[in-house]
Amino acid sequence: MTPDLPQNQLVDLLRRMLVIRRFEEALIKLAGEFDIGHFHVYIGQESTGVPALAQLQTGDLAFTTHRNHGHLLARGTDPAAMLAEILGKATGTNKGKGGTLHIASPEHGFPTTSAVTGGCTPLATGAAFGFSRRGVDRVSVCLFGDGALEEGSYHESINIAALEALPVIYLCENNSLEALGQKANEYPSSTMSAAPLTDLAASFKVPTITVDGTDTGAVHAAMAEAIGRARGGGGPTFVEALTVRWPGNRPLWPQLLTGVTDLTFAWDEAAIPEEHSKWHGAQDGLLRYVRELVTAGHIATDDVLALDGEVSTQIEDAVQFALDSPYPEPESAFEGVYA
Amino acid sequence: MESTREMLYAEALVEALRHQLATDERVHIMGLYFLGLTPHRQMVAELRDDYLDRFYYPPIAELGYVGTAIGAAMAGLRPIVDIATASFMFEAFPQIVNEAANTYYMSGGRTSVPMIFHFNHGVRGGGAAQHSHSPQAMLWNTPGLEIMAPSTPRDVKGLVKTAAASDNPTAWVDHVRLFDTSGPVPEDEDFAIPFGVADIKRAGRDVTLFASSWLVQRALEAAELLEQQGIDAEVVDPRTLSPLDEEAIIESVAKTGRLVVVDECHRRCGVAAEIMAVVTENAFGDLQAAPVRVTTADVPVPFSPPLEEHIEPTTDKIVAAALQVTGH
Numbered sequence: 170m171t172p173d174l175p176q177n178q179l180v181d182l183l184r185r186m187l188v189i190r191r192f193e194e195a196l197i198k199l200a201g202e203f204d205i206g207h208f209h210v211y212i213g214q215e216s217t218g219v220p221a222l223a224q225l226q227t228g229d230l231a232f233t234t235h236r237n238h239g240h241l242l243a244r245g246t247d248p249a250a251m252l253a254e255i256l257g258k259a260t261g262t263n264k265g266k267g268g269t270l271h272i273a274s275p276e277h278g279f280p281t282t283s284a285v286t287g288g289c290t291p292l293a294t295g296a297a298f299g300f301s302r303r304g305v306d307r308v309s310v311c312l313f314g315d316g317a318l319e320e321g322s323y324h325e326s327i328n329i330a331a332l333e334a335l336p337v338i339y340l341c342e343n344n345s346l347e348a349l350g351q352k353a354n355e356y357p358s359s360t361m362s363a364a365p366l367t368d369l370a371a372s373f374k375v376p377t378i379t380v381d382g383t384d385t386g387a388v389h390a391a392m393a394e395a396i397g398r399a400r401g402g403g404g405p406t407f408v409e410a411l412t413v414r415w416p417g418n419r420p421l422w423p424q425l426l427t428g429v430t431d432l433t434f435a436w437d438e439a440a441i442p443e444e445h446s447k448w449h450g451a452q453d454g455l456l457r458y459v460r461e462l463v464t465a466g467h468i469a470t471d472d473v474l475a476l477d478g479e480v481s482t483q484i485e486d487a488v489q490f491a492l493d494s495p496y497p498e499p500e501s502a503f504e505g506v507y508a
Numbered sequence: 509m510e511s512t513r514e515m516l517y518a519e520a521l522v523e524a525l526r527h528q529l530a531t532d533e534r535v536h537i538m539g540l541y542f543l544g545l546t547p548h549r550q551m552v553a554e555l556r557d558d559y560l561d562r563f564y565y566p567p568i569a570e571l572g573y574v575g576t577a578i579g580a581a582m583a584g585l586r587p588i589v590d591i592a593t594a595s596f597m598f599e600a601f602p603q604i605v606n607e608a609a610n611t612y613y614m615s616g617g618r619t620s621v622p623m624i625f626h627f628n629h630g631v632r633g634g635g636a637a638q639h640s641h642s643p644q645a646m647l648w649n650t651p652g653l654e655i656m657a658p659s660t661p662r663d664v665k666g667l668v669k670t671a672a673a674s675d676n677p678t679a680w681v682d683h684v685r686l687f688d689t690s691g692p693v694p695e696d697e698d699f700a701i702p703f704g705v706a707d708i709k710r711a712g713r714d715v716t717l718f719a720s721s722w723l724v725q726r727a728l729e730a731a732e733l734l735e736q737q738g739i740d741a742e743v744v745d746p747r748t749l750s751p752l753d754e755e756a757i758i759e760s761v762a763k764t765g766r767l768v769v770v771d772e773c774h775r776r777c778g779v780a781a782e783i784m785a786v787v788t789e790n791a792f793g794d795l796q797a798a799p800v801r802v803t804t805a806d807v808p809v810p811f812s813p814p815l816e817e818h819i820e821p822t823t824d825k826i827v828a829a830a831l832q833v834t835g836h
Contacts, residue, residue: 261812271638285596317568321571360566361567421545499814
């Protein structure tokens with residue numbers, strides 16, 4: 170379903186999703202030419218991150234993970250500065266100090282990105298503790314994958330949030346539902362005796378919501394409830410978004426296994442190739458959202474393609490900016506150790 | 509004459525694990541990332557397939573599974589537990605530092621913790637601040653732990669054998685940049701390298717280059733470059749930090765009179781600082797020039813390639829330091 174929002178906001182959500190998709194596709198191509206270390210892309214989870222984070226206000230904070238690009242872009246972080254960072258350039262969001270794993274953009278509500286599994290849960294809880302003690306009307310969102318629930322830090326943190334009724338939302342993007350990589354011995358994925366994962370919040374008496382992460386409207390509604398509870402003093406909520414691991418995320422390094430996304434697949438079922446037909450036809454939350462918008466008459470197919478063209482140009486410019494940017498001066502390695 | 513085969517470091521590492529599994533049923537392995545995310549990791553997967561009931565692939569729960577291995581060691585197993593990237597060890601620090609290291613002493617010698625913690629330390633390229641730690645100095649500040657830091661296929665094979673036989677918890681400091689290096693490994697099944705015995709990786713008269721783990725390879729490279737300038741460098745590899753072969757270092761300095769300490773820990777309170785202290789306390793009179801440290805700078809490891817290279821102990825920096833202490 171589409172979120173209960175005015176048409177211009179529905180299209181704005183689509184634009185943000187397209188920015189993420191085209192950004193990550195461009196990055197995978199760039200990674201073939203540059204050694205950017207181990208990196209992770211958000212393809213296939215745009216329909217979770219974008220509607221979830223669109224509802225945050227200035228001053229709210231979010232703490233993400235190694236799969237951080239989509240979250241930052243969803244909040245409007247400049248793709249050019251992000252790509253520059255990922256290539257280690259001086260013009261990057263972190264001046265080249267962080268790289269793909271650690272993109273920070275405080276002005277968009279991301280003070281830091283910890284790439285340590287489970288690193289973000291205490292930080293997000295702590296931000297909410299700070300809001301609570303300062304008496305400000307702000308919320309904190311903790312973004313993590315199902316794997317983070319295996320770490321003790323989650324359990325210790327949510328207990329504190331529950332005891333103190335802190336304004337924090339734990340948004341678990343469960344992308345291990347089709348974790349074929351685990352079987353292929355490629356990828357450590359969720360190894361959890363508890364099921365469903367929401368039990369791991371319910372046992373702390375924290376309210377939970379389970380939502381289809383490919384359903385933009387459902388995610389939007391779930392986060393509206395959770396954020397409303399946090400702002401209203403009702404304490405934490407645990408949201409489990411059931412997403413599907415994009416086939417290109419199954420190898421150790423992302424690969425464009427499903428090709429550069431063809432948006433016409435959203436309305437022209439016959440055009441969908443046999444290979445990965447399930448992905449294009451049912452599992453890709455972005456295509457699903459486009460399909461829903463078009464079917465409901467919120468946007469014409471020509472306008473979808475025009476919007477995509479604008480976004481693609483923006484990303485091409487961002488790539489060029491990153492490529493043209495200089496590396497930092499070596500001596501700058503010694504700057505910024507202490508505040 | 510010792511009979512040897514030429515092997516990759518990664519192959520020698522896996523052969524060492526295989527030997528322990530084959531010869532001691534108390535040996536169980538936790539974790540699969542001994543060889544990091546390199547293609548060599550397939551060899552560990554094959555070993556796992558050969559010994560399925562002796563492997564355990566844990567959840568992402570370092571505190572939990574490392575502690576589980578420690579408890580199992582108290583109950584009769586001899587676990588070899590892989591923590592993958594050294595930085596992840598901090599998630600398990602309480603169990604390693606406050607449990608494993610203390611138990612034997614604290615129990616009045618009644619309970620030992622015979623196990624190995626494996627991790628890949630240091631700058632691997634693009635790891636940035638949260639995946640590039642060299643925590644051996646932090647561990648060295650922990651009485652009760654043995655610390656091995658092999659630098660060659662031969663050494664990893666021989667040191668694993670000794671670590672596995674030891675009744676103490678041993679930290680196995682490893683480095684992904686070593687995996688593709690190659691060298692001779694003895695055929696002898698019983699080949700072992702005792703702890704606390706340094707190896708002179710290259711004999712020389714003019715300057716002592718102390719290095720461990722991956723940086724032994726860079727020190728050897730530096731020694732070749734120095735030779736072209738007429739400087740005869742000796743490369744001393746301690747092979748184990750705990751116990752430390754102080755005598756070998758002191759002897760080398762007595763011969764050369766000049767010392768460069770190379771290490772991948774940060775400078776403050778790093779391994780290099782301790783080596784400098786050992787030498788100045790014990791061989792002050794032999795030093796003909798102030799010793800020099802070549803270490804990772806005191807900044808979190810940056811991501812950007814030119815920044816990373818600027819703060820790590822490179823071959824060029826080792827050469828420059830050697831030229832400095834020899835008055836060139």
